[in-house]
Amino acid sequence: MVNRGSHNTGNLQTARFRTRKLSPSAITLYTFFIFAFSIFVFLFYVRNIVEDEQPQHPLLSVESRSEQVPKLHVHDDRLWGSPLNPGLHPCVKPTTKYKGSQNSDHYLTVRSNGGLNQMRTGISDMVAVAHIMNATLVIPQLDKRSFWQDSSVFSDIFDELHFIESLKGDVRIVRELPKHLEGAPRARKHFTSWSGVGYFEEMTKLWNDYQVVHVAKSDSRLANNNLPLDIQKLRCRAMYHALRFSPPIESLGKKLVERLRPLGGRYIALHLRYEKDMLSFTGCTYGLTDAESEELRIMRENTNHWKVKYINSTEQRIGGFCPLTPKEVGIFLQALGFPPSTLIYIAAGDIYGGNTHLLELSSRFPNLVFKESLVTPEELQALTNHASQWAALDYIISVESDVFIPSYSGNMARAVEGHRRFLGHRRTISPDRKGLVEIFDKLETGELDEGPSLSHLVQRMHKNRQGAPRKRQGSLPGIKGRARFRTEEAFYENPYPECICSSRR
Known part of the structure; x- marks a missing residue:
């Protein structure tokens, strides 16, 4: 009974309330008042935020504000997509004039x-x-x-x-x-x-x-x-x-690619040529301690088949003949637009200086993966003391990567780039080391800051260094005699046009 009585009382009060109807003009005035009050509160709130966040600067114009915000996250297609490849495909079948093998006792x-x-x-x-x-x-x-x-x-x-x-x-x-x-x-x-x-x-x-x-x-x-x-x-x-790899290597290489994919889907294969032998051979000591530089000099002196013993490290670096350091690679990748979450497979041997130098890259891109972390203990044991088999796995993973980036243009970098061109011009970004050194030096002296200006410079510099189709380059101008052959682009770095044809042909 108590519940029923309460219910009746509520209905009575509701009925009384409904009898008080507002006129149309009152409703309009009331709505306008609420709207005006809302606008006032919103403007007051925004003004306080701007004053709190930028107390030392006047309000920036729209144009100047756009220059202050780094446009680092470039559209996915510009980062990961293959360059345009209009109707090109591998073509290695012999011509009708080709004469095949003959039995020979030589x-x-x-x-x-x-x-x-x-x-x-x-x-x-x-x-x-x-x-x-x-x-x-x-x-x-x-x-x-x-x-x-x-x-x-x-x-x-x-x-x-x-x-x-x-x-x-x-x-x-x-x-x-x-x-x-x-x-x-x-x-x-x-x-x-x-x-x-x-x-x-x-x-x-x-x-x-x-x-x-x-x-x-x-x-x-x-x-x-x-x-x-x-x-x-x-x-x-x-x-x-x-020249296919042996079945065990091919099988393991495929497994490692499959193990990489769930970690981040797309991945960069970074050939980080920051290894002791390469730094010693090239004489590149920028960013190293005096003790490390001396160690590399002694190694070069004691390696008989390395004919050049004295190398000016500064001249090497300015000329673009040095591998990028881990720190420089980190700055480069960030300027290209790759976010910190990017999965990066390190295709390399032991990085010289270990974590001391690698930290300069991992602090910017923490998702670094090494092959040692992908293999099982049994797989690792089978590969111990077989560096060429390790290198074969690096090759497979690099060829299959979404983006391949070499920090130095050595034999593996050239071979992988050529193979990726042959398979459809998969994206390969070749750093302009000579041009980048000038940029890195300006960062060092404070003439340039990391951000939109740096990104613009780096992206513009590498617009045509993404692995898009182009004919193989000849020798450098002004060089005569047999020396000119050394300056030609290697055949296996770019087998176009002989082994890559247009569908129109």
């Missing part, structure tokens, strides 16, 4: 020199040389005397059977010399660097006196340019199709 043995990618390009060249000389190629020996001291043989790193079978229409390849030729006299040759077809045709005179020719070095034996189209296409078939 043999070419090869000792590949250098690190993994230097050996890969050299082996691909030796395939073409064997074809030109009409020789049977014996599976090359890998370098075991380089800085990395890797004991791996060819079949540890490459799919040997695939290599032999996929090139059988181009050149005959065997695993080893026939028994009756193992003790036979052989010509030992250091083929002249950057040689053309005519040179190697001349070398076929060696078959008059020898059945076996041994090539002591394989790197840079063939010219980059002015070779027959079919020879260039053969180099690409060898490099991008035949």
Whole structure:
């Protein structure tokens, strides 16, 4: 009963209230008053915020305020998307004039020199040389005397059977010399660097006196340019199709890419060439302590096959011949527009100075991933003391990355860039080290601050350094003689136009 009585009383009060109806003019006046009061409160609140946040500055104009806000987060397509690639595709099939392999009782043995990618390009060249000389190629020996001291043989790193079978229409390849030729006299040759077809045709005179020719070095034996189209296409078939990594390496490389993706989806593969051997070889000591600089100098003095012993570090850096430091890489990536959350895979060996120098990058981009953190203990143990196999994993992960950025234009950087061009011009950002040094020095002296001005300079400087299609560059102007070949863009850095064709062709 109490509930019912309360309910009735409420209805009575509601009824009384409804009898007091406002006139239309009163409602309009009341609404206007509330609206005006709201505007007054809003303006008062905004004014207080501006005064609290900028007590020392007058209000900025719209134009000047836009210059103060860093436009760092560039649209995704500009950061991650592949450059325009209008109708281009790989084309490595031989022409109708091409003559395939012929059975030959002349043999070419090869000792590949250098690190993994230097050996890969050299082996691909030796395939073409064997074809030109009409020789049977014996599976090359890998370098075991380089800085990395890797004991791996060819079949540890490459799919040997695939290599032999996929090139059988181009050149005959065997695993080893026939028994009756193992003790036979052989010509030992250091083929002249950057040689053309005519040179190697001349070398076929060696078959008059020898059945076996041994090539002591394989790197840079063939010219980059002015070779027959079919020879260039053969180099690409060898490099991008035949010289496949061994099944265990291919499988593990694929697994590591799959393990990377869930961490951030897209990722940058950063070839951070800030390793002891590279810094010592180039003589670059900027940002290092006196003790570190001295350690690198001693290493250079004691490495017999490094012919240049005295190097002016300052001149090297100004000329753009030094790898970017971890700090410089961090500034560079930030200026390009990559946010701090970007996932970055470090494709490199041990960073010189360890965390001391790496912190200058990780403080800006904390999501750094190393291959050691991606592999299981069992996988890690299998790769221990096999630097070339580690490098093969770096290569696979770098080729498959959304963006590849090398801090130095060494053998791996050139090989990965060329492979990414061949596969569809995937985005590869090549730092203009010489131009960047001028910018970094201005930051150091206070002439320039990090922010929109820096971003504008860096982005404009690298607008045409994103891996977009372009023809391979020739030698630098003003250089004559054989020295000009050294300044040409490497064939495997950009196999366009011989191995990349337009759909219109």
